[in-house]
Amino acid sequence: MKLGLANTVAVVAALGGLVQAQCPDYTTFSQSPQGNKSAGPLGLPYMRPDPACRTFNSSAVEQVISDMKSRLKDPDLARLFENTFPNTLDTTVKYFNESENLAFIITGDITAQWLRDTANQFAPYHLLLSQDEELKTLVKAVINNEARYISQYPYCGAFQPPPESGLAPSFNGYAEGVTVNPPVNNQTVFECKYEIDSLCGFLKLSRSYYQATNDSSIMNDNWHTAIDQIFRVIEEQSQASFDADFNFISYYNWTGGNGALSPAVNNAGNGEPKGYTGLVGTHHRPSDDLSTFAFLVPANAMLSVELTNLANILDSARRAKNVSTAARTWSSRIHDAIWNTTVVDNIFAYETNGLGSRYVMDDANVPSLLSLPYLGFLDKTNPAYVATRKLLLSRSNPYYAQGKTFRGIGGPHVDAWNPWPMSQISAVFGTDDDSEILTSLYTIANNTNGLGLIHESIDIYDTTSYTRPWFAWANSYFAEMLLDLASRKPQLIFKDAKPYLPGQQ
Ligand SMILES: *[C@@H]1O[C@H](CO)[C@@H](O)[C@H](O)[C@H]1NC(C)=O
Ligand SMILES: *[C@@H]1O[C@H](CO)[C@@H](O)[C@H](O)[C@H]1NC(C)=O
Ligand SMILES: *[C@@H]1O[C@H](CO)[C@@H](O)[C@H](O)[C@H]1NC(C)=O
Ligand SMILES: *[C@@H]1O[C@H](CO)[C@@H](O)[C@H](O)[C@H]1NC(C)=O
Ligand SMILES: *[C@@H]1O[C@H](CO)[C@@H](O)[C@H](O)[C@H]1NC(C)=O
């Protein structure tokens, strides 16, 4: 479907920033090739919006693009980096006010701020925060906005614009007919599925900012309240469903109607019962699908890692010891429970119920089992990771699928025959094997439907069939992987073998 968008862009370019209103909708823009094509065999188009239509400018980001373009040997990979690395800043900063310390970041084609997505959308920019004062201020404003959300609604993961922005809340058809407890206000909350990794996302964004800047001013009252709320959720959701007298304990429940999950969740919106293990339960997965069992192992791995990071930044900033002590206690409790209760014969379960049941599979979204090294939970050479990875990338994982052109891990969010490029990115982070890395890299690059952006899922029977044309996190994750290879495996992707670190010559 061609809509003559290139012409609209030309008009905008000619008139400059005065006609922002004429900027094309990026959901539509991203569905057809726009600028000139890269010189490689894939001929991937230039897909950045016109400068006047970009939602945030950073000269530090432009410098990294130009450095990487001059070093990458394959012009198609260079084009993918050029399109994906700035995508979050180019297209998703819907509101930013420095004096209010508030920023609203959308996921791409869904107009809401997801705690999980923002943490990952900004992940590849952290190395630049000490060089770009405005970018640093933006990330700080994102953190403060999220601290405010979490202090009110710690069980929710996706939010509406802050009222100060004057932006209207968006209607979410998937939240229609849904009853959630504790109840939420749809002017603030876009969707309230309880996913423990959403809170991990906030912790990751906070500590990445602190590690990059040493700036403890993010730890304001909103932030400390949010941290207290996170500990409340951890305490509540680690408990067994039944107490000693068989009273059923529920702190959160979700009863669906005609939205994404139909029919309603079993056990009056609580899902499957769980026992106590030291792990923290979740209700939905990172894909926003309902969990089969509550103890989502990769999310607990991320939580264990981020709680240690939290303790470290609190101690470094000389904050109240009780919080860092609690963080360290929980971090090692979760760590031990993962190794003691979820691994059998070197194979991690994706989910357990704490009562002996395990579900061996993997889902494409991060946190996933395949991404355990990326999350910082273990080393990619750990025998349990190596054995589990082999299983996950085979028929033994019900959500692995392989067609003529595309292969990888998917999930029930789309369906079993639509794997996600993100799973191939996680695979790259989890290996040092050059040929595996190149195969994953080109499995992704060859399958953008000629659009030069990273999509959510791709049909293994039809490479032109994909979901989510504008998925900012997937774009950031791809760019983050190329930056990782630039320092870890320069000879594989560069014209020369000199490692590259953004911000360093
Ligand atoms: C392709 O387009 C980009 C962005 O507009 C521009 O910077 C570049 O010079 C163009 N390259 C060629 C060969 O036309
Ligand atoms: C980014 O820079 C362009 C000029 O190159 C300008 O037209 C645009 O308004 C800037 N965007 C923002 C958000 O400042
Ligand atoms: C930022 O917010 C302050 C306080 O609400 C307001 O006075 C100012 O006009 C806003 N600035 C921008 C650029 O919107
Ligand atoms: C909020 O909920 C009310 C009542 O269901 C509905 O009429 C309204 O459209 C919703 N607003 C948004 C922004 O979702
Ligand atoms: C749902 O959760 C609320 C707490 O948010 C609790 O009071 C209520 O008993 C729960 N209901 C069920 C049916 O589990």
Ligand SMILES: *[C@@H]1O[C@H](CO)[C@@H](O)[C@H](O)[C@H]1NC(C)=O
């Ligand atoms: C932060 O502080 C540590 C310890 O003092 C120091 O090693 C590091 O270089 C600082 N980082 C930045 C970005 O200032």
Ligand SMILES: *[C@@H]1O[C@H](CO)[C@@H](O)[C@H](O)[C@H]1NC(C)=O
């Ligand atoms: C730490 O102590 C403060 C002040 O006594 C209290 O408000 C907060 O809830 C405590 N936090 C944790 C995680 O124990």
Ligand SMILES: *[C@@H]1O[C@H](CO)[C@@H](O)[C@H](O)[C@H]1NC(C)=O
């Ligand atoms: C769990 O693991 C830790 C450390 O690996 C170990 O010290 C502890 O004894 C284990 N606990 C149980 C109940 O197996």
Ligand SMILES: *[C@@H]1O[C@H](CO)[C@@H](O)[C@H](O)[C@H]1NC(C)=O
């Ligand atoms: C990618 O496509 C090229 C042809 O352009 C082909 O030679 C290569 O084998 C493909 N790689 C993968 C991993 O599918």
